[in-house]
Amino acid sequence: MARARIGMWLAGAALVASGAIADAALAQRGPGNGANGGDPYIWLEDKDGARAQAWVAAENARTLPRLQNDPRYKSFYAEALAIAAAKDRIPMPQQAMGRIINFWRDADHPQGVLRWTTTDDYAAAQPAWRTLLDVDALSKAEGRKWVYKGMTCLDPEERLCLIALSEGGEDAVTYREFDLAAGAFVANGFVLPTSKQGAVWVDKDTLLVSRDWGAGTMTASSYPFVVKKVVRGAPLSAATEVFRGAPEDQLGSYASVMTDGQGHRAVFIERQKTFFGAERALWTPAGVTKLDLPARTAPAAMVDGRVVFTTSEPWGAIPTGAVASVSLTDLQAGRIAPTLIFAPTPRQAVAAVEATRHHLILDYTDNVRGRITVFTPGAAGWTARPMALPDNASFGIAGTSERNDTAFLVTTGFLTPTTLARFDAGSGAAPVQVKALPAKFDAAGLVAEQYEAVSSDGTKVPYFIVHRRDAARDGATPTIMTAYGGFELPMLPGYSASTGKLWLERGGAYVLANIRGGGEFGPTWHDAGRKTKRQVIYDDFAAVARDLMTRRFTSAAKLGIYGGSNGGLLMGVQFNQHPELWKAVTIQVPLLDMLRYEGIAAGASWVDEYGSVTVPEERAFLAKISPYHNIRRGVAYPEPYIWTTTKDDRVGPQHARKFAARLKEYGLPYLFYEDTAGGHSGDADIEQGARLQALQMTYFAQKLMAR
Numbered sequence: 001m002a003r004a005r006i007g008m009w010l011a012g013a014a015l016v017a018s019g020a021i022a023d024a025a026l027a028q029r030g031p032g033n034g035a036n037g038g039d040p041y042i043w044l045e046d047k048d049g050a051r052a053q054a055w056v057a058a059e060n061a062r063t064l065p066r067l068q069n070d071p072r073y074k075s076f077y078a079e080a081l082a083i084a085a086a087k088d089r090i091p092m093p094q095q096a097m098g099r100i101i102n103f104w105r106d107a108d109h110p111q112g113v114l115r116w117t118t119t120d121d122y123a124a125a126q127p128a129w130r131t132l133l134d135v136d137a138l139s140k141a142e143g144r145k146w147v148y149k150g151m152t153c154l155d156p157e158e159r160l161c162l163i164a165l166s167e168g169g170e171d172a173v174t175y176r177e178f179d180l181a182a183g184a185f186v187a188n189g190f191v192l193p194t195s196k197q198g199a200v201w202v203d204k205d206t207l208l209v210s211r212d213w214g215a216g217t218m219t220a221s222s223y224p225f226v227v228k229k230v231v232r233g234a235p236l237s238a239a240t241e242v243f244r245g246a247p248e249d250q251l252g253s254y255a256s257v258m259t260d261g262q263g264h265r266a267v268f269i270e271r272q273k274t275f276f277g278a279e280r281a282l283w284t285p286a287g288v289t290k291l292d293l294p295a296r297t298a299p300a301a302m303v304d305g306r307v308v309f310t311t312s313e314p315w316g317a318i319p320t321g322a323v324a325s326v327s328l329t330d331l332q333a334g335r336i337a338p339t340l341i342f343a344p345t346p347r348q349a350v351a352a353v354e355a356t357r358h359h360l361i362l363d364y365t366d367n368v369r370g371r372i373t374v375f376t377p378g379a380a381g382w383t384a385r386p387m388a389l390p391d392n393a394s395f396g397i398a399g400t401s402e403r404n405d406t407a408f409l410v411t412t413g414f415l416t417p418t419t420l421a422r423f424d425a426g427s428g429a430a431p432v433q434v435k436a437l438p439a440k441f442d443a444a445g446l447v448a449e450q451y452e453a454v455s456s457d458g459t460k461v462p463y464f465i466v467h468r469r470d471a472a473r474d475g476a477t478p479t480i481m482t483a484y485g486g487f488e489l490p491m492l493p494g495y496s497a498s499t500g501k502l503w504l505e506r507g508g509a510y511v512l513a514n515i516r517g518g519g520e521f522g523p524t525w526h527d528a529g530r531k532t533k534r535q536v537i538y539d540d541f542a543a544v545a546r547d548l549m550t551r552r553f554t555s556a557a558k559l560g561i562y563g564g565s566n567g568g569l570l571m572g573v574q575f576n577q578h579p580e581l582w583k584a585v586t587i588q589v590p591l592l593d594m595l596r597y598e599g600i601a602a603g604a605s606w607v608d609e610y611g612s613v614t615v616p617e618e619r620a621f622l623a624k625i626s627p628y629h630n631i632r633r634g635v636a637y638p639e640p641y642i643w644t645t646t647k648d649d650r651v652g653p654q655h656a657r658k659f660a661a662r663l664k665e666y667g668l669p670y671l672f673y674e675d676t677a678g679g680h681s682g683d684a685d686i687e688q689g690a691r692l693q694a695l696q697m698t699y700f701a702q703k704l705m706a707r
Helices: 002-011 050-068 071-085 135-142 328-333 497-502 523-527 535-550 566-577 603-610 616-625 654-665 686-704
Strands: 094-096 099-106 109-118 130-134 146-153 160-167 173-179 191-195 198-203 206-210 226-231 240-244 253-259 265-271 279-284 287-290 297-303 306-311 323-327 339-342 348-355 360-366 369-378 381-386 394-398 406-412 419-424 432-436 446-454 460-468 479-482 509-513 559-564 584-588 640-645 671-675
Touching: 050 654, 050 671, 050 686, 071 099, 071 497, 071 686, 109 135, 109 146, 130 135, 135 146, 146 198, 160 198, 198 253, 206 253, 226 253, 240 253, 240 265, 240 279, 253 297, 265 297, 297 348, 306 328, 306 348, 323 328, 339 360, 339 369, 339 381, 348 394, 360 394, 369 394, 446 535, 460 535, 479 535, 479 686, 497 686, 509 535, 535 559, 535 566, 559 566, 559 686, 566 584, 566 654, 584 686, 640 654, 640 686, 654 671, 671 686
Parallel strands: 479 509, 479 559, 559 584, 584 640, 640 671
Antiparallel strands: 094 099, 099 109, 109 130, 146 160, 160 173, 173 191, 198 206, 206 226, 226 240, 253 265, 265 279, 279 287, 297 306, 306 323, 323 339, 348 360, 360 369, 369 381, 394 406, 406 419, 419 432, 446 460, 460 509
16 A cells, blocks of 8 residues: 555656645745745745746747757657557456456547456457546536546445546546446535545445545645545535544555455555554544554555555564565454565565455566566465566556456566466466557667666666667767656566657667665665665766766767656756766656755655755755755756646646756756646646657757757
């Protein structure tokens, strides 16, 4: 649960309005800055204000012609849109009601349709899909730009679901009750108006809901900390409180429900006092019972009455980064003696755990290469059966259900189009391929290789490079490089059709750096770069760049870098600290003002990652690395391309705006673009995604490739 929520909150483009700084008075109360910290661009924090919006319009009017009038833009856009809209993509499965459910976008449905087919028909080349919800039609009928954000269904029936809809892509959503059998919203059903919120089913007439209940119910980071029971037919004003966190919590408090194939059911309450640490409790109608668990140990699945946990710190004899279980009966009785399921080596990391009716499927990496093992509970503990899989690939598990042992294996690689295979977790039989993505770019002559760079403290940092096998080692290959480096989120090999088509086919190379701060080697790799230790993350990235140049794969005149969200912060730091290493820098939906980030949008929730200006040592470090505060006059910086979205209610567009304004003040070159929709991920519809990709690739082509 915790890792999934981290990914939801910050991965974003690496491709809430209630908490954003929406007026100048609030903006001037940024932590540790006195009245305004001498910041001349505080007015750009007024996200939707007329003056700020006029500034954005003027910047867009300057940047868009520069990129869109380039003859290459039209081709890039057409290719990116064709890939996003193609009907031969793999429709990823979700099992519900004995059916296969899928959310799908294409040229006919740019905002998407929720649809279903039978399990047998799904394997056909052209399944007979039946539409459940047409988001484009709903938006047109209601005059709203709805973005589908998923659904939560009532187990075990799986018929009644809460569908989450966001206006324009914000994190704030509206929940509406939907009947999967009828293919329609439930008349007079549950409706939870727009808020940053979470909701789970207790039974068909009862929900546990965290949301904005009014004054004093949201944290400083704009997340709810009060959980209430909502009963069918009763107004929200009649909801009864079941749990309360505190306004100073970095995130909020949420309920979650776990069930298994044997009918066991557990309702958890999670109070996330910090981003990575939480108090957890079991809820029943009789009340809440706190669980004696380490703060960074989280329930992740349940099989045969055993609750499965992942941990990012030691738990008695259970090591950091491991998977363990406790019987639900013992958990309810307060007897917490965990049983080890899996302990990683120093170069392994758990990516995900998924439960079927009788088994647990573990998805993990070994030196950034994918592995899958099936675990089965028994009287003597858990037995393991590794799956025989290719060595140089990444894997994922999709479409699991507590009703059966069927699951789907996703296989992908830099040069290998994604495939989907069905398997029985208990049989041991090899997965049977049911879907395959056709090649979307010409990979002939290309090779993907893994190397290691040595960072400033001697740590070996792996990275992948995809390039032409016959490319001359003369430093002349146009190369784009990315990384994330935060929140224990790994960056793994995968098939990127747009990167292949728009960049690799044109002779460019692509680099993925597995720097510290991420989850490539588990919690230890992440913790090595938290708070005031963060400089090693930036040193790792620069070390990979230098290694590329030492090996003559590329040179500073031909190297461009990009990253989004926390990766946008990474790009901002690299822009400041090593302007000599890059010819092009794309900074996407970024954090850049690290002295005020806690007071912008959901920034206060990330103190556990970055530190706080209220702590002198941490403030001193943030001041040292804050990209907005470390731009210097007269430095020969590369001309960056900075983009963000107005609807981003997670990081907020304020950082990108102020960074661009400071560059302008100093007479330094830059490009800035702010899209009006799409939220933090820039995913309002397929057209927006294609536009953003085309703009970025045009910028890289201008900087790194000859016309």
